[in-house]
Amino acid sequence: EPEVTQTPSHQVTQMGQEVILRCVPISNHLYFYWYRQILGQKVEFLVSFYNNEISEKSEIFDDQFSVERPDGSNFTLKIRSTKLEDSAMYFCASNPRETYNSPLHFGNGTRLTVT
Amino acid sequence: AQKVTQAQTEISVVEKEDVTLDCVYETRDTTYYLFWYKQPPSGELVFLIRRNSFDEQNEISGRYSWNFQKSTSSFNFTITASQVVDSAVYFCALSDTSITQGGSEKLVFGKGTKLTVNP
Numbered sequence: 001e002p003e004v005t006q007t008p009s010h011q012v013t014q015m016g017q018e019v020i021l022r023c024v025p026i027s028n029h030l031y032f033y034w035y036r037q038i039l040g041q042k043v044e045f046l047v048s049f050y051n052n053e054i055s056e057k058s059e060i061f062d063d064q065f066s067v068e069r070p071d072g073s074n075f076t077l078k079i080r081s082t083k084l085e086d087s088a089m090y091f092c093a094s095n096p097r098e099t100y101n102s103p104l105h106f107g108n109g110t111r112l113t114v115t
Numbered sequence: 116a117q118k119v120t121q122a123q124t125e126i127s128v129v130e131k132e133d134v135t136l137d138c139v140y141e142t143r144d145t146t147y148y149l150f151w152y153k154q155p156p157s158g159e160l161v162f163l164i165r166r167n168s169f170d171e172q173n174e175i176s177g178r179y180s181w182n183f184q185k186s187t188s189s190f191n192f193t194i195t196a197s198q199v200v201d202s203a204v205y206f207c208a209l210s211d212t213s214i215t216q217g218g219s220e221k222l223v224f225g226k227g228t229k230l231t232v233n234p
Binding site: 031033035041042043044045048056089091095103104105106107108109111 | 150152157158159160162165206208220221222223224225226227
């Protein structure tokens with residue numbers, strides 16, 4: 001069964017550094033998402049992306065965050081200048097359009113640690 | 116606003132016991148979807164079920180069953196004859212569907228219930 005793939009599984013960075021988290025959604029999917037889970041807390045929506053543009057974003061998704069689909073397969077989340085509070089698990093997800101509200105397929109997550 | 120409440124923070128049972136995880140939701144939408152996800156210690160989110168708001172039939176899948184009651188805005192999850200491998204954090208979620216966005220799906224998650232099944 002096709003999977004959403006995320007790399008790296010764990011990223012350690014210093015405060016103030018830029019990080020890029022990478023995701024390869026399922027190939028025929030058209031909607032892409034990033035969610036975040038601070039350790040021990042609930043999973044929170046960050047942003048959804050469709051047709052090469054952001055379709056919705058949360059209050060968390062401020063100017064430090066950006067998303068991009070640089071080619072036909074990758075979907076990236078960039079944090080420009082990381083803060084300690086950005087430490088979290090970041091999940092990428094995707095779903096197709098033809099099946100309205102099909103369940104989100106989540107990747108295994110990237111654990112970001114900001115020191 | 117959409118909201119999901121999982122009042123049970125942690126539950127501990129002994130293997131073979133049945134356990135029910137509670138989920139109560141709030142929404143003004145007439146059409147919505149409810150979900151359960153499992154997060155094992157390894158950290159990934161494993162999809163368990165999606166339920167349409169128009170379908171109140173209970174569902175059973177092996178040892179798992181779900182009880183959807185619109186009247187009480189609840190979508191509870193029962194594991195029968197629990198096993199050690201069921202130990203995980205379980206999240207209930209509600210879709211916050213923006214119809215104008217087509218198929219875009221934004222999920223609102225509860226805080227999760229940590230289930231520990233002891234041998």
